[in-house]
Amino acid sequence: EIVLTQSPGTLSLSPGERATLSCRASQSVSNNYLGWYQQKPGQAPRLLIYGASSRATGIPDRFSGSGSGTDFTLTISRLEPEDFAVYYCQQFGRSPPSLTFGGGTKVEIK
């Protein structure tokens, strides 16, 4: 089973700054089956990125994903007030079919 490790645990930044979130997998993620979600308190997760770098429908272009193999990054180019939240990476494994989430990175206002 692939384990996803996210870093840092907490990121303290100001609006307008750039956020760089890391997700490292214990084994190579096949076919870049890696996604990123945003979750705000009391809300369901929201899919931001799938296939490592494709933005989901309606996601602003300040959100971008990159990486392959075992190292993936979510970048928020300029933080807006509504971007302060917890972010999770997630991979889909084919054998056996399963989903795994990372532990999350909290982006908080500095």
Add this chain to the structure above:
Amino acid sequence: EVQLVESGGGLVQPGRSLRLSCTASGFTFGDYFMSWVRQAPGKGLEWVGFIRSNSYGGTTEYAASVKGRFTISRDDSKGIAYLQMNSLKTEDTAVYYCGRDGTWPQFWGQGTLVTVSS
């Protein structure tokens, strides 16, 4: 508009059963895999399982932590996915979310809280 509404949560004693429902609207339910994910209080997201669409056999996959105790099913005529939870443990306490799609659930319900406690 895609909408998913979970229901059926509540307080249940350890060892008992509970069935959650996920009622879908705004899309052709039978065309999609449906997933369940849970989140214990103050914790991260944990995948529970998914059910394939009937065109992919309608088969299911589960996380090791729930395999043999939880069963996912679907009624395409009603647009509902179910999560039957048996032999519940205190560690099953969580908000349970249903999501559309299996690989990257894009649409989610607001969740239903299951509390397992004596």
